[in-house]
Amino acid sequence: xxxxxxxxxxxxxxxxxxxxxxxxxxxxxxxxxxxxxxxxxxxxxxxxxxxxxxxxxxxxxxxxxxxxxxxxxxxxxxxxxxxxxxxxxxxxxxxxxxxxxxxxxxxxxxxxxxxxxxxxxxxxxxxxxxxxxxxxxxxxxxxxxxxxxxxxxxxxxxxxxxxxxxxxxxxxxxxxxxxxxxxxxxxxxxxxxxxxxxxxxxxxxxxxxxxxxxxxxxxxxxxxxxxxxxxxxxxxxxxxxxxxxxxxxxxxxxxxxxxxxxxxxxxxxxxxxxxxxxxxxxxxxxxxxxxxxxxxxxxxxxxxxxxxxxxxxxxxxxxxxxxxxxxxxxxxxxxxxxxxxxxxxxxxxxxxxxxxxxxxxxxxxxxxxxx
Amino acid sequence: xxxxxxxxxxxxxxxxxxxxxxxxxxxxxxxxxxxxxxxxxxxxxxxxxxxxxxxxxxxxxxxxxxxxxxxxxxxxxxxxxxxxxxxxxxxxxxxxxxxxxxxxxxxxxxxxxxxxxxxxxxxxxxxxxxxxxxxxxxxxxxxxxxxxxxxxxxxxxxxxxxxxxxxxxxxxxxxxxxxxxxxxxxxxxxxxxxxxxxxxxxxxxxxxxxxxxxxxxxxxxxxxxxxxxxxxxxxxxxxxxxxxxxxxxxxxxxxxxxxxxxxxxxxxxxxxxxxxxxxxxxxxxxxxxxxxxxxxxxxxxxxxxxxxxxxxxxxxxxxxxxxxxxxxxxxxxxxxxxxxxxxxxxxxxxxxxxxxxxxxxxxxxxxxxxxxxxxxxxxxxxxxxxxxxxxxxxxxxxxxxxxxxxxxxxxxxxxxxxxxxxxxxxxxxxxxxxxxxxxxxxxxxxxxxxxxxxxxxxxxxxxxxxxxxxxxxxxxxxxxxxxxxxxxxxxxxxxxxxxxxxxxxxxxxxxxxxxxxxxxxxxxxxxxxxxxxxxxxxxxxxxxxxxxxxxxxxxxxxxxxxxxxxxxxxxxxxxxxxxxxxxxxxxxxxxxxxxxxxxx
Numbered sequence: 008x009x010x011x012x013x014x015x016x017x018x019x020x021x022x023x024x025x026x027x028x029x030x031x032x033x034x035x036x037x038x039x040x041x042x043x044x045x046x047x048x049x050x051x052x053x054x055x056x057x058x059x060x061x062x063x064x065x066x067x068x069x070x071x072x073x074x075x076x077x078x079x080x081x082x083x084x085x086x087x088x089x090x091x092x093x094x095x096x097x098x099x100x101x102x103x104x105x106x107x108x109x110x111x112x113x114x115x116x117x118x119x120x121x122x123x124x125x126x127x128x129x130x131x132x133x134x135x136x137x138x139x140x141x142x143x144x145x146x147x148x149x150x151x152x153x154x155x156x157x158x159x160x161x162x163x164x165x166x167x168x169x170x171x172x173x174x175x176x177x178x179x180x181x182x183x184x185x186x187x188x189x190x191x192x193x194x195x196x197x198x199x200x201x202x203x204x205x206x207x208x209x210x211x212x213x214x215x216x217x218x219x220x221x222x223x224x225x226x227x228x229x230x231x232x233x234x235x236x237x238x239x240x241x242x243x244x245x246x247x248x249x250x251x252x253x254x255x256x257x258x259x260x261x262x263x264x265x266x267x268x269x270x271x272x273x274x275x276x277x278x279x280x281x282x283x284x285x286x287x288x289x290x291x292x293x294x295x296x297x298x299x300x301x302x303x304x305x306x307x308x309x310x311x312x313x314x315x316x317x318x319x320x321x322x323x324x325x326x327x328x329x330x331x332x333x334x335x336x337x338x339x340x341x342x343x344x345x346x347x348x349x350x351x352x353x354x355x356x357x358x359x360x361x362x363x364x365x366x367x368x369x370x371x372x373x374x375x376x377x378x
Numbered sequence: 379x380x381x382x383x384x385x386x387x388x389x390x391x392x393x394x395x396x397x398x399x400x401x402x403x404x405x406x407x408x409x410x411x412x413x414x415x416x417x418x419x420x421x422x423x424x425x426x427x428x429x430x431x432x433x434x435x436x437x438x439x440x441x442x443x444x445x446x447x448x449x450x451x452x453x454x455x456x457x458x459x460x461x462x463x464x465x466x467x468x469x470x471x472x473x474x475x476x477x478x479x480x481x482x483x484x485x486x487x488x489x490x491x492x493x494x495x496x497x498x499x500x501x502x503x504x505x506x507x508x509x510x511x512x513x514x515x516x517x518x519x520x521x522x523x524x525x526x527x528x529x530x531x532x533x534x535x536x537x538x539x540x541x542x543x544x545x546x547x548x549x550x551x552x553x554x555x556x557x558x559x560x561x562x563x564x565x566x567x568x569x570x571x572x573x574x575x576x577x578x579x580x581x582x583x584x585x586x587x588x589x590x591x592x593x594x595x596x597x598x599x600x601x602x603x604x605x606x607x608x609x610x611x612x613x614x615x616x617x618x619x620x621x622x623x624x625x626x627x628x629x630x631x632x633x634x635x636x637x638x639x640x641x642x643x644x645x646x647x648x649x650x651x652x653x654x655x656x657x658x659x660x661x662x663x664x665x666x667x668x669x670x671x672x673x674x675x676x677x678x679x680x681x682x683x684x685x686x687x688x689x690x691x692x693x694x695x696x697x698x699x700x701x702x703x704x705x706x707x708x709x710x711x712x713x714x715x716x717x718x719x720x721x722x723x724x725x726x727x728x729x730x731x732x733x734x735x736x737x738x739x740x741x742x743x744x745x746x747x748x749x750x751x752x753x754x755x756x757x758x759x760x761x762x763x764x765x766x767x768x769x770x771x772x773x774x775x776x777x778x779x780x781x782x783x784x785x786x787x788x789x790x791x792x793x794x795x796x797x798x799x800x801x802x803x804x805x806x807x808x809x810x811x812x813x814x815x816x817x818x819x820x821x822x823x824x825x826x827x828x829x830x831x832x833x834x835x836x837x838x839x840x841x842x843x844x845x846x847x848x849x850x851x852x853x854x855x856x857x858x859x860x861x862x863x864x865x866x867x868x869x870x871x872x873x874x875x876x877x878x879x880x881x882x883x884x885x886x887x888x889x890x891x892x893x894x895x896x897x898x899x900x901x902x903x904x905x906x907x908x909x910x911x912x913x914x915x916x917x918x919x920x921x922x923x924x925x926x927x928x929x930x931x932x933x934x935x936x937x938x939x940x941x942x943x944x945x946x947x948x949x950x951x952x953x954x955x956x957x958x959x960x961x962x963x964x965x966x967x968x969x970x971x972x973x974x975x976x977x978x
Contacts, residue, residue, distance in 0.1 A: 059582055086588045098579035102601040111597075112587030163587060 009070045009089075009166040009199050010035050011056060016065030018051050018223075025051045027223040029065070033216075038193050038200045040210040040231075042246070043220035049203045050171055052220070056201065057092050057169050058085035069167065091165035095172045097156040099144040105131075105155050106140040112163040130158040133195075134188075150181045157192070167199045174209065186212060207247050211235070219243045238360060241367040244294050250324055253295040253334040256364060259285050266378045267293060271330020273309055274378035280358065283371040290364035295375075297324070299357035300336035302344070307351020308377045316344040327352070395884045396793035400802050403790055407809040410852050414816075414824040415661070421654040421827070428648045444651035458640060458652060463659075466619055466636040469553055473618040474611050476558025481565025482607070487707065489573040491694040494704040498711075500570075505715035507563035508960050509953050510913035510930065512623035514556040516937075516949055517718030519627065520725050522547045527631045530730070533721065549634040556624050559714055561614045568613075572606040573599075591694070608674050612667045620660055620817035622916035627937070638819060638916065645823045645920060657820030664815030719953060726759075726947035743943040759947045765932065769951070771843070772928040776911040779850035783858045784904030786851070791862015791903075792892070796871075807863075814856040818917035825849045826920055841923035853917055854907035861903030865896035901969035905960065912956050 011033040018026040026048040033039045041049035054060035056067060058074065061082060067075040069090070074083040085092075099108055109130055113123045131137040134154040144152055153173065160168060173189075174182045190213060193200050204210055210217050211231045219226040219234065219242075227239040231247075238244035244252050257269040262285055265277045275293075285291075302325065311329040318341065325336045325344055329352060336352075344350075354375040361370045391397050422444050427437045435441055448459045487493050488500055506514060523532040524542045535541055545551055580602065584594045622638040629639060637656045645653035696703055729740040740746075746758040759765050790810050797803040813821065825848065829839040839845040869892065877887045893900060915930040922931045929952055936944040964970050 057586065059586075085582070085586050090586065092583065092586045094579040094583060096577065096579065098577060098583040100580060100584075100598060100602070102604075111584065111589070115588040115593065159583075159587070 010068075011070075011167065011199065011201070012066075012068045013052075013056070014066040014068075016052070016055060016062050016067060018048070018055060018060065019063045024223050026055070026062075029223075029225055031218060031225065031228060033199060033201060036197060036199055038190075038202065038213060038215045040214035040217045041201065041203045041220060042207060042210040042217050043205065043226075044246075045205055046222075047220040048223040049205075049218075049220050053169050053171055053201060053203050057090050058083065058088050059092070089165055089167070091160035091163070091168045093156055093160050093168065093170040093173045095175060097144075097152050097176075099152055099155055099159070101144055104141050104143055105136065105147070108144070108155055109159045109162050112159065116163060126162060130162055133161075134158045149177055150185070153177060153181075153185060161192070161196060164196075165198065167201065168196070170200065170202045172204055173202075175204075175206070182209075189213060208249065211247065217247075219246060236358070237369065237372065238294070239369055241292055241294070241362050244360065244362070244369075248296065250297050250335045250337065253297065253300070253332075254362075255293045255295065255329075255332045255334065257291055257293060259287055259289045259291060262287055265373075267291065269293070269330055270332050273330035273332075275308065275354075276376040276378045277359075277361070277373045278376060279361075279371055279373040281371045281373075283361070283373075285370070291370070292362040292364050292367070294360040294362060295334065295354065296357060297335040297337040298339075299354055299359070300327070300334060301353045301355060302336060302338060302350050303353045304351060307353050308375065309352050311350055311352050313344050313346055313348050313350060315346060318343045396796040397802075399789050399793040400797060400806050403786070403793070403806050404802065404809065407806065407812075407852075407855075410848070411809055411812045411816075414821070414828060417824055417828055418654045418658055418661075418820065422651055422658060424651075426650050429651065444649070444655055448652060448655050458644075459656070462635040462637050462640045462656075465550070465634065466638075469550065469557065469625065469636055470615050470619040472550075472554040473557035473561065474614045476554055477561035477614050477618075478565045478569075478607060478610055480558060481562035481567075481610075482569050484562070484707070485566045485570035485573055487703070489570055491696050492700060493696060493707070494700065495708055499707060502711045502715045503566055504563040505957060506560050508909055508956055509715075509718075510623070510915070510949070510956075511557070511560045511621060512627050512915070513718055513722075513949060513953055514559055514714070515552070515624045515627040516946065517721050518552050518556055519547075520718075520721040520946070522552070533724075544632060548628055548632040552628045553625055553634070556628065557618050557621060560624070561617060564614055564617075565610045568606055568610045569603060572603050576602060605674055609671055612671045616664045616667050616815060619663065620819075620916075622819055622919075623934075626934075638817065641817070641819055641823075642916075642919070645819065650823070650827075653820070653823065657817055657823070660817045660820070661815060664817075668811070668815060719950060722946040722950040722953070726943045726950065728943065743947055756941065756944065759944065759951070764927070765929075765948065767925075768927050768929045768932045768948075771926060772912060772930070772952075773955075775843070775846055775850060775928060776908045778847050779854060779911045780904045780908035782847070782851040783854040783907040784900070787855055787858020787860075787903050787907075788862040788865075788893075788900050790855070790859040791864070791866050792888070794859070795863055795866030807859075810859040811856045813853045816853075818853065818914070819920065821853055822849055822917050822920045841926065843926045845921055846918055846926060846928075849917060849921060850907070850911050850914070854910050857906040857910065858903035861899050861906070865899035865903075866892075868899075869896060898968040898970075901963065901967045905963050905969050909956050909960060912959075913952060 011031075013029050013031045016026060016029045017024070029048075029052060041052055043049050051060060055062045055075070056069075062075060062077060064077045065075070066073060066078070069088055073079070073081050074088050075081060100111070103111065106127060109127045110123050113126060118126070127140075128137070131140055134157060136151060136154045136158065139147060139151060139155070144155065147155065153176075156173075170189075174185050177185060186209065189200075189202075202209075202214065214231055216228065217231045217234050218228045221242055227234055227243045234243055235247050238247065238252075241254055245254060255269055257267045260266040260268040260274065265279065265285065267275050267277060269275060309329055311327040311334075314326040314328055314333070316326075317324040320341050321339070323338045323340075323342050323344070325338060327334050327336060327350075338344075358372045359375055360372055362368060363370050423440055423442070425435045425437050425439050425441050425443070429443070430437050432443075447454055449455055484499065484503055488496050493499070519532065521532045521534045522542045523530070524535060524544065524547050525531045526541075527544060527548060531541070532547075576599075581594050581598055584598045589597065620638060622642060625634070625636045625639050626642070628634075629636065637660060641653045641656045644650060644656070726743050727739050727741065729738045729742065742758060744758045745760050756762065787810070790806065794803045794807045794810075825845060826840070829836065829845055829848075832838045839848070873895070874887055874892060877891050882890070913930065915934055918928060919931055919934065922928060929948055933945050933948040933952070936942075936948065960970075
């Protein structure tokens with residue numbers, strides 16, 4: 008069964024380092040997302056696994072079979088790797104009908120006409136595009152083209168399916184629909200999915216594991232909620248979650264009891280739930296998820312001023328000024344707040360991540376309390 | 379609608395500069411293209427002064443004489459029309475095949491394989507198109523003419539002792555080779571453009587679905603390139619069909635006649651009516667081709683806009699064939715694009731043609747004062763006042779024509795793109811393209827007869843330099859207007875609107891916003907008319923008078939008189955001017971001819 012393994016994979020384009028010493032194991036039947044800002048090397052990584060791009064160094068194995076090794080000069084062509092690839096712009100062949108597009112791969116495998124017909128019809132039904140089978144791609148909408156592309160990729164039954172930002176050309180409503188569809192397909196086809204996106208919401212909602220990349224480096228490789236709860240550094244903390252996590256710079260005022268001094272003469276106490284070594288005066292960054300900022304009249308830990316209030320019905324995003332730092336809060340329910348009003352803030356629920364300012368790495372978790 | 383609101387509608391229509399441009403172009407181009415067309419038709423039915431004796435009817439009266447003679451008069455029709463017509467079709471068809479095979483192969487090799495010297499190949503490969511069409515024809519004669527027909531033998535015979543066969547040296551075979559090579563760059567640019575813009579993912583998707591190289595080429599790449607291939611075929615077909623110089627150089631020694639050479643004989647001689655019928659037939663074929671082309675590109679499966687991330691095309695690895703193939707291609711290019719120039723230089727320094735020994739070298743034809751025993755005491759090229767006059771005229775003509783055609787084309791492109799889809803815009807678009815379909819010589823002949831007399835406020839222009847300017851500007855407008863339309867379609871309308879909202883006037887918007895953004899494409903629209911005009915022969919050949927002669931017509935005259943050395947020297951001069959001008963403009967502005975013909 009297809010387990011995909013990358014060992015020390017590096018890709019250089021001239022002097023530009025696209026992917027740097029990447030090590031990763033993609034388990035069988037996993038749904039792994041490569042997530043990161045544009046130019047971080049995620050598409051290159053995917054194309055290297057598929058065999059469309061040749062790594063500069065490293066070893067790639069699919070299903071315990073080495074498909075690429077720079078040492079041993081192995082480079083198995085893409086069509087022998089038994090993988091499917093879904094392109095960002097679908098890459099449907101404009102001169103073939105929907106039916107022909109889907110049948111093409113099967114014809115190359117020398118399937119009989121009847122078998123091809125059976126399989127194509129099955130896929131047309133599965134993706135609900137049977138009525139378009141004799142149309143040309145230019146006569147389909149974006150969402151329909153997307154389905155054809157998926158059907159074409161699935162036709163030959165690849166054990167690993169690679170997708171390069173497949174939903175980025177669709178509108179918001181269709182994207183939502185296709186996300187559900189992809190999750191269903193993942194379950195039904197029983198294959199390994201590797202998915203490239205820059206949309207953290209897609210990564211969070213779809214995948215079983217997220218690989219966060221930046222400038223060719225892998226930053227964190229973990230299940231999405233783990234990344235959300237315990238980001239390994241400020242980059243991954245900031246990349247995941249909407250609205251973004253509040254990253255408040257400050258320094259250690261005293262070690263026992265542990266008190267942080269935040270800009271604008273704000274003091275907050277911190278109860279570590281794991282061991283961490285801090286010194287007085289050390290610069291830190293405190294990570295506070297917006298949903299953990301509660302607006303409370305009484306029992307408040309600190310004072311703040313409301314800068315803006317953006318109610319959307321189900322929730323309201325409030326921008327606040329606490330001392331000299333700004334932070335976002337998400338309040339659930341159809342509430343609105345008066346701008347300029349002074350309120351108290353409480354950080355009673357949730358665990359809070361502490362980062363070192365210099366290295367940006369996670370130092371550990373703890374709870375906030377009144378100083 | 380009330381009269382008042384109709385008036386207001388009209389007012390707001392007229393306030394927009396692009397509407398005014400469209401109307402002016404519609405009137406002027408209508409006059410300069412449709413009137414000639416009507417004149418041609420009328421001329422085929424009327425008695426011309428030179429024919430009054432045979433027809434036995436007064437000059438100008440209605441007659442079916444020409445049509446009758448051309449189509450239904452047994453041997454006469456056979457000789458004057460059917461045979462040349464058949465020859466034309468065969469030549470045009472085979473030249474197209476040749477051009478597409480050569481151009482397509484080079485385009486594929488440069489865009490899809492890891493061949494070496496790509497820069498050199500793509501720079502030099504367009505030379506045959508930039509150079510006058512007859513350059514290669516003359517080079518062919520320099521190398522392969524034989525003593526049976528051509529007098530002195532060519533370089534090939536001199537060095538190898540093998541006498542070339544007539545079929546090899548003259549007629550169909552060399553015409554097809556030369557025209558094919560001349561238009562190969564055209565195919566190269568069009569097909570290469572598609573291959574370059576084609577989304578590499580389309581091929582990668584096929585590869586992942588277990589198709590091999592050959593299957594990918596046959597089932598994916600070729601079908602996608604097919605519309606471009608067909609367009610190229612049709613456009614090259616209409617160009618080769620109306621080409622005059624090459625058949626004139628290579629066909630006439632063995633009396634291999636095509637429609638254009640027949641047209642030259644008849645228009646220049648006793649039976650202009652015949653010539654006009656031939657012109658008309660070529661126009662009809664041309665329009666048919668254009669319509670066919672539009673039908674092909676507008677069909678259901680059409681996919682003119684194929685774009686995508688094609689940065690990471692996986693190149694076909696030629697492996698061991700890499701270096702040998704590079705050498706072969708470069709050799710072919712050197713033979714086609716560079717060697718001819720050497721042959722012109724060489725021939726122009728030879729005293730007695732055919733003798734390449736050192737003692738036979740002379741500078742007489744370049745700087746000699748003229749000797750009574752050769753060429754009627756014609757002085758050498760550099761001391762020859764008529765050559766200098768021709769050179770000045772050629773340059774003056776090309777510069778003025780390129781300024782007019784380029785500017786009008788840019789404005790036309792701007793207005794057509796602005797009002798795309800409207801009837802007026804479609805009409806003007808077709809009118810600007812129509813001159814492309816008119817065979818040059820017929821176009822020249824018509825203007826000659828139209829403007830030989832005073833027409834309204836336009837004085838009689840016969841023998842005037844301005845007649846050449848008008849003909850050239852109209853004929854080359856299609857190139858410039860194509861560039862203009864391309865440039866404008868790439869530009870979002872909002873860019874201009876942003877200027878309008880800030881209260882910037884139209885002239886300033888054009889000169890300060892639109893032109894600078896699309897500078898290279900617009901300049902390409904000026905470059906192509908200049909180059910075409912510098913090397914044009916058939917358009918002007920009937921129009922020049924002794925005081926307005928230009929380099930190309932001089933060259934033709936010298937060649938007809940058999941003064942080979944002069945012809946070669948002039949040819950070298952034209953090629954050097956055109957090629958260096960193209961390279962300089964290309965280096966300075968980034969404009970290039972492929973931007974001009976890129977998306978016909």
